[in-house]
Amino acid sequence: MSTLLKLEGVQVFYGASQALFGVDLDLAEGEVLALMGRNGMGKTTTIHTLCRMLPMRYGKVWFAGQDISGWPSHRAARLGIGLVPEGRRCFPNLSVTENLIAAARPGHWTLARVQDFFPRLAERRDQSARTLSGGEQQMLAIGRALMTNPRLLVLDEATEGLAPTIRREIWAAIGALKGEGYSILLVDKALSEIKPLADRCAILARGEVVWTGPPAALDAEVEARHLGV
Numbered sequence: 001m002s003t004l005l006k007l008e009g010v011q012v013f014y015g016a017s018q019a020l021f022g023v024d025l026d027l028a029e030g031e032v033l034a035l036m037g038r039n040g041m042g043k044t045t046t047i048h049t050l051c052r053m054l055p056m057r058y059g060k061v062w063f064a065g066q067d068i069s070g071w072p073s074h075r076a077a078r079l080g081i082g083l084v085p086e087g088r089r090c091f092p093n094l095s096v097t098e099n100l101i102a103a104a105r106p107g108h109w110t111l112a113r114v115q116d117f118f119p120r121l122a123e124r125r126d127q128s129a130r131t132l133s134g135g136e137q138q139m140l141a142i143g144r145a146l147m148t149n150p151r152l153l154v155l156d157e158a159t160e161g162l163a164p165t166i167r168r169e170i171w172a173a174i175g176a177l178k179g180e181g182y183s184i185l186l187v188d189k190a191l192s193e194i195k196p197l198a199d200r201c202a203i204l205a206r207g208e209v210v211w212t213g214p215p216a217a218l219d220a221e222v223e224a225r226h227l228g229v
C-alpha cells in the first residue's frame with residue numbers, strides 16, 4: 001500500500017513551550033491508524049499540525065505525494081484532509097442541511113449519500129445545528145467532513161462525552177467507512193473501542209511517538225505505562 005500521509009521530525013512550539021519533540025508518523029492508503037496517549041501528550045497538536053492549522057518549527061508533512069509543510073490549512077483541506085474537530089464545531093445557527101451544503105465539494109459524498117449514511121441528519125434536516133443532541137452534532141460534524149470528499153478522514157475524540165449507545169453508533173459509522181476502504185486517522189483514548197477498528201496504533205508520550213504497532217501487539221506493560229489512567 002502506498003503512503004498517504006507522512007510526518008517526519010515534527011517539532012511544534014506554543015510560544016516558548018515545546019509541545020512536539022520530533023513526531024514521526026505515517027499512514028498508508030486505506031489504513032485506520034489510532035493516535036493514542038494520555039491527556040496533554042500532543043495528540044491534538046499533532047493533528048492540527050498535519051491539517052496545517054499550526055506552524056511547525058522543524059519537520060515535514062507529506063500528503064498524497066506532496067510536501068505540504070508550508071501550506072495553509074484550506075489548501076491542505078482541498079488536497080483531501082478532512083478534519084472532524086474536537087468539540088464538533090458546526091455552524092450553530094445554520095440548519096443541518098445548510099451545514100452540510102456549506103462543506104460540499106464534488107465527489108462520491110453528496111447530500112443524499114450523507115443523509116442516507118446518517119438517517120438522523122435527514123430527519124433533522126431543517127433544524128438548526130444548535131438544537132441537535134451531542135451525538136447528532138457529532139454525526140453532523142462527520143457528515144460535514146465527508147461532504148468535502150476527503151482522501152483522509154481525521155477524527156479528534158469522536159465519541160468524547162457521548163452516551164454509550166450513541167458512542168456505539170458513531171463507532172459503527174466509522175467501521176462502515178473503514179469497510180469502504182477509507183483512510184482514517186483516529187485520535188482517541190477509548191482503547192477497547194479502538195482495538196477492533198484500528199489497523200495500527202501510534203502512542204504519543206510527551207510529544208514523541210513512543211510505540212507503534214497493531215493493537216493486538218499492545219502489551220499490558222505498554223498499556224499501563226502510556227494509556228492507563
Ligand code: ATP
Nearest residue numbers: 014017018019037038039040041042043044045046
Ligand atoms: P488531550 O487529550 O487533553 O486533548 P492531547 O494529547 O491532545 O491532550 P495537546 O492538546 O496536543 O495534547 O497538548 C500537548 C501539550 O501542548 C500540552 O502540554 C498542552 O498543555 C500544550 N498546549 C496545547 N495547546 C496549547 C496552547 N494553545 N497553548 C499553550 N500550550 C498548549
